[in-house]
Amino acid sequence: MKMKKYKGLDLKVYEEVLDNGLRIYISPIPRHTIHARITTFFGGSILEFQLPDSGEFIKVPSGVAHFLEHKMFEKKDGKDPLSIYENNGASGNAFTNEFVTAYHFTGAGHFYENLETLLKCVHEPYFTDENVLKEKGIIGQEKKQDLDNPFSIVYDRALLNTFHNLDFKNTVLGSLEDINSITKEDLYNCYNTFYHPSNMILTISGDVDPSEIVKFVKKFYKKYSFNKRSKVIVKHKDEPESVVKKKDVVYMNNLSKEILISYKVKKPTYIKDPYLNKIYFSFLLDMNFGAISPINDVLSKKPDLISPVSSYLEMVDDYYIILFNATVKENENEIIDLIDETIKDFSFKKKDFDLIKKAVLNSHVLSTENSTGICNMISNQVYFFDSPIYDMHEKLKKLDFETFKKAIHDVNLNNRSVTILDNKN
Amino acid sequence: MDYLDFNMDNYELHVIKTDRFKTIFYNISIRFDDERETERYMSMLSRLLVQTSSKYDSLREINLACASIYDPSYSIRVLSSGKVDILSLTASFANEKYTEEGMNEANLKFLTSFIFEPKIIDNGFDREVFNIQKEKLLEYYKTMKDRPQDYAKARLTEEMKVNKYDIMKLDELIKSIEHLTAEELYDFYKKIMSEGKLDIFVCGDVDPLEIKNMFEKMIKFNGLNPKKINHLVKQIDYNKQEKIVIESSCNTQSNLVIGCKLLDLTDFERKYVFVLYSWILGGGMNSLLTQTVREKNSLCYYIYASRQSLFDTMRIYAGINGTDFEKTYDLVKKEMINMEKGNFSKELFEGVKEIYYNSLIKIEDGQSDLVGSYTSELFTGNDSISDRKKQMAKVTKEDVMNLSKKVHIDTVYLLKGER
Numbered sequence: 119m120k121m122k123k124y125k126g127l128d129l130k131v132y133e134e135v136l137d138n139g140l141r142i143y144i145s146p147i148p149r150h151t152i153h154a155r156i157t158t159f160f161g162g163s164i165l166e167f168q169l170p171d172s173g174e175f176i177k178v179p180s181g182v183a184h185f186l187e188h189k190m191f192e193k194k195d196g197k198d199p200l201s202i203y204e205n206n207g208a209s210g211n212a213f214t215n216e217f218v219t220a221y222h223f224t225g226a227g228h229f230y231e232n233l234e235t236l237l238k239c240v241h242e243p244y245f246t247d248e249n250v251l252k253e254k255g256i257i258g259q260e261k262k263q264d265l266d267n268p269f270s271i272v273y274d275r276a277l278l279n280t281f282h283n284l285d286f287k288n289t290v291l292g293s294l295e296d297i298n299s300i301t302k303e304d305l306y307n308c309y310n311t312f313y314h315p316s317n318m319i320l321t322i323s324g325d326v327d328p329s330e331i332v333k334f335v336k337k338f339y340k341k342y343s344f345n346k347r348s349k350v351i352v353k354h355k356d357e358p359e360s361v362v363k364k365k366d367v368v369y370m371n372n373l374s375k376e377i378l379i380s381y382k383v384k385k386p387t388y389i390k391d392p393y394l395n396k397i398y399f400s401f402l403l404d405m406n407f408g409a410i411s412p413i414n415d416v417l418s419k420k421p422d423l424i425s426p427v428s429s430y431l432e433m434v435d436d437y438y439i440i441l442f443n444a445t446v447k448e449n450e451n452e453i454i455d456l457i458d459e460t461i462k463d464f465s466f467k468k469k470d471f472d473l474i475k476k477a478v479l480n481s482h483v484l485s486t487e488n489s490t491g492i493c494n495m496i497s498n499q500v501y502f503f504d505s506p507i508y509d510m511h512e513k514l515k516k517l518d519f520e521t522f523k524k525a526i527h528d529v530n531l532n533n534r535s536v537t538i539l540d541n542k543n
Numbered sequence: 544m545d546y547l548d549f550n551m552d553n554y555e556l557h558v559i560k561t562d563r564f565k566t567i568f569y570n571i572s573i574r575f576d577d578e579r580e581t582e583r584y585m586s587m588l589s590r591l592l593v594q595t596s597s598k599y600d601s602l603r604e605i606n607l608a609c610a611s612i613y614d615p616s617y618s619i620r621v622l623s624s625g626k627v628d629i630l631s632l633t634a635s636f637a638n639e640k641y642t643e644e645g646m647n648e649a650n651l652k653f654l655t656s657f658i659f660e661p662k663i664i665d666n667g668f669d670r671e672v673f674n675i676q677k678e679k680l681l682e683y684y685k686t687m688k689d690r691p692q693d694y695a696k697a698r699l700t701e702e703m704k705v706n707k708y709d710i711m712k713l714d715e716l717i718k719s720i721e722h723l724t725a726e727e728l729y730d731f732y733k734k735i736m737s738e739g740k741l742d743i744f745v746c747g748d749v750d751p752l753e754i755k756n757m758f759e760k761m762i763k764f765n766g767l768n769p770k771k772i773n774h775l776v777k778q779i780d781y782n783k784q785e786k787i788v789i790e791s792s793c794n795t796q797s798n799l800v801i802g803c804k805l806l807d808l809t810d811f812e813r814k815y816v817f818v819l820y821s822w823i824l825g826g827g828m829n830s831l832l833t834q835t836v837r838e839k840n841s842l843c844y845y846i847y848a849s850r851q852s853l854f855d856t857m858r859i860y861a862g863i864n865g866t867d868f869e870k871t872y873d874l875v876k877k878e879m880i881n882m883e884k885g886n887f888s889k890e891l892f893e894g895v896k897e898i899y900y901n902s903l904i905k906i907e908d909g910q911s912d913l914v915g916s917y918t919s920e921l922f923t924g925n926d927s928i929s930d931r932k933k934q935m936a937k938v939t940k941e942d943v944m945n946l947s948k949k950v951h952i953d954t955v956y957l958l959k960g961e962r
Contacts, residue, residue, distance in 0.1 A: 150908055207894075208901060265795040410603065484635075
C-alpha cells in the first residue's frame with residue numbers, strides 16, 4: 119500500500135492495486151462518516167465493445183448500462199443490498215452517467231457488513247426473464263419523468279444534434295423502445311465485460327483504517343475467480359468537428375420555451391497536461407459567464423428570461439462540449455445571440471482572471487470537506503486523468519493569465535447546435 | 544464541540560465551535576407570523592434582497608466583491624415553518640486559515656449587508672430590479688404546469704385546507720403579485736425588521752468571543768424579542784370522505800399526491816412515532832409502499848411519504864401511468880391498513896430505528912445539519928441529540944400501530960397524463 123498526499127489540502131490517500139486489477143483509493147478523515155463507492159468504467163455512452171471471452175464485437179441497446187445498474191440490486195436470495203444498508207442505518211444508492219456506473223453507501227455503523235454488501239452487489243448478478251420484465255415498468259416510469267421535463271427533452275435532442283457517430287449522443291436511460299428491447303442476455307454480456315475488478319475502482323473516505331480495509335477486500339475476493347485482464351476494447355468511432363444539425367425546434371404543449379445551445383470544440387493543444395488543459399479551458403466559461411462577468415447584469419435585466427442561464431462543460435473524446443440552458447418566455451433568438459457574442463468575446467482582463475482563480479481555489483478546498491466529496495473527486499480524476507491529481511492545489515495556485523490566453527487562443531467556437539422546445543401556440 | 548448562546552442587543556447569537564471543518568457556516572434567521580397575505584411578498588423579498596445592496600450599484604459589483612473575498616456561497620429564502628415564516632440567509636465560506644487573515648470578518652460583513660442594508664430608493668426597493676424580478680417571478684408561476692411535480696404539489700396545497708386561513712390559489716397569487724409595488728414590499732420588509740425575532744448562528748473553527756465582538760459592532764436590531772414562539776399548526780378535522788381531484792394534462796406521466804392529516808398527536812408521537820411511521824410506510828427501499836407499488840407491481844419509479852411535522856400532515860408522492868391510478872391508490876390504502884394492523888416486520892421496524900440513530904450521528908458531519916438540529920431545539924422544542932436517541936429507543940410497534948389510527952387521508956390530487 120502506498121501513501122500519497124494531496125499537497126496543500128491536508129489529505130492523505132492510500133493506494134493499492136489487487137492481483138485481479140482492482141484499484142483501491144482510501145482517504146482517512148477522522149471523525150467523519152464513511153462513504154464507500156465502487157465504480158465501473160461502463161456508462162451510457164458505451165454501446166459497441168468486444169466480448170472478453172469470444173473476442174466478438176457486439177452492439178447493445180442504449181440505456182443498457184443504466185438498466186444493468188437497476189438489476190444489480192436483484193439478488194438470488196431476495197436480499198436487496200439497499201435494504202441491508204438501511205437495516206444497518208446507512209444509506210445506499212447508485213448512479214449511471216455517460217461514462218461510468220457507481221454504487222455507494224454512506225454510514226459509519228456496521229461498516230464491514232456494508233462493504234461486503236457493496237462488493238457482493240457488483241459481483242453477484244441474478245438476471246431472469248421475469249425480473250428483467252418487471253424492471254421495464256419501473257425504468258419506463260423513470261424515463262417518462264424525463265419526457266415531461268423540458269430540460270431533459272432539449273438535452274437529449276441536443277446530443278443527437280451535436281454528435282454524428284459517438285455513442286455519447288444516446289441518452290443514458292435510452293428511449294422507451296430501447297428499454298423495452300433490453301434482454302437478460304444483453305445484461306449478462308455487459309456484466310461479464312465491464313464488471314470485472316480490473317475495470318473498476320474502489321474509493322473509500324471517512325473515519326477508517328486503510329490497512330484493515332485492504333486486508334478485508336483481499337479476503338473478500340479470494341472466493342471469486344477473477345484473473346487480471348487487459349483493458350476492455352470499446353469500438354472506436356471517428357467524430358467530425360461539425361455538428362449534425364445547427365438548429366432544431368421541437369414543438370410541445372409547453373407554456374414557456376426551453377433552449378439548449380451546444381458548442382462542440384476540438385480540445386486545444388497548447389497545454390499538454392490534460393488536467394490543466396481542462397482547467398484552463400473551463401476559465402473561458404468562468405471569465406465570460408461566471409459570477410463576475412458583465413453578462414450577468416445584462417441577463418438579469420432581460421424580462422423574457424424566466425430562469426438564469428446555466429452553463430455546463432463536458433469532456434467527450436477529443437472534444438469539449440459547452441452547453442447553455444435557459445427557460446424563456448419569448449425572444450429566444452435574442453438570448454441565443456447574446457450568449458454567442460459573449461462566449462466569443464476574448465477581451466479578457468487579468469484582474470478578473472485572478473479573482474476567478476481565488477474562487478476556483480476555494481471551491482477545491484470545499485470539495486475535500488466531506489467523505490462523499492473526496493470519493494467523488496478521486497473517482498472523477500482516476501476516470502478522466504488515470505490517477506488522482508495529487509499536486510492539484512499547486513497546479514491551481516500557479517495558473518497564469520498569459521498561459522490562459524495562449525491555451526485558448528485558437529479554439530473554434532463555430533460548431534454550434536441550437537435546440538429549442540417551442541410551444542405550439 | 545461547544546455550543547455558546549449570547550444575548551445581544553434585541554437578538555441572540557449562537558456559536559457552535561468545532562474544529563471538524565475547513566469552512567464557516569453562517570445563518571441569519573428572522574422569524575415572523577405567517578399570514579394569508581405573506582405569500583405575495585415572500586418570493587419577491589428573497590429575490591430582491593439577494594440582488595440589491597446599498598453598497599453596490601450592480602449585480603456585477605456584488606459578484607466582484609464576493610470573488611475578492613474567496614467566493615462565499617450564499618442564498619436567501621423565506622421559509623414556511625408552521626405558524627411562522629423565516630427570512631433566512633445561509634452562507635458558507637472557507638475559514639481564513641485556508642485563505643488569508645481578515646477574511647472571516649470580511650465575509651460576515653459582506654453577507655450580513657444583504658439582509659440589513661438593501662438598496663432603498665424613495666421608500667421602496669430599487670424599481671428597476673423590482674420590476675424585472677416581478678416579471679420573472681410572475682412568469683415562473685404562470686408556467687408552473689411545465690414542471691408537473693411542482694404543479695401537482697402546489698395544487699394539493701390549494702385543495703387541502705391545512706392552515707386556519709384558505710391559502711391563495713395560484714391565480715389569485717399571480718394577480719396579487721401583479722399589483723405589488725416596490726413601496727409595499729419595502730413596508731413588508733420594515734414590518735419584519737420591527738416585529739420579527741432575530742437569531743444568528745455561526746458554526747466552525749472560530750473564537751466565540753471574537754465573533755461576539757464582531758456582531759456587536761455589525762448589527763443593530765430593533766425587532767421584538769418574544770420569549771417563545773409557537774410554530775405548531777394542529778389539525779382539528781379532516782374530510783371523512785376523502786376529496787379526490789383529477790386534472791388532465793398533456794404530460795406522459797401522471798403525478799399523484801395524497802394528503803393526510805394526523806389528529807390528536809402527543810408531543811412524543813409527533814417527534815418520534817410519526818418519524819418511524821412515515822419511514823416504514825414510505826421512507827426507503829424497504830418501505831411498504833416501495834416494496835408493494837414499485838417492486839411487486841412495477842407501477843412507478845418513485846413513491847415516498849414525507850412528513851410536515853409542524854403541520855401534523857403527511858404527503859405521499861408517486862409518478863404513475865394515469866390508467867393505474869385506482870390500482871395504485873388501492874395499494875396505498877391497503878398498506879396504510881397494514882400499518883394499523885402491524886403487518887410490517889420486526890426487521891423493518893428495527894431497521895428504520897437504526898436509520899434514525901445513524902442520522903443523529905451524521906448531524907455532526909455537516910455544519911448545515913448541525914445548525915439545523917440546534918435550530919430545531921431552539922425554535923420548535925426538539926430534544927437534544929442524546930435525548931432524541933433515548934426517546935426513540937422507547938418507541939414500540941404498538942405505538943406505531945396506535946398512531947396509524949390517527950392518520951387520515953384528506954385529499955387526493957392526480958395530474959393525469961394524457962399523452
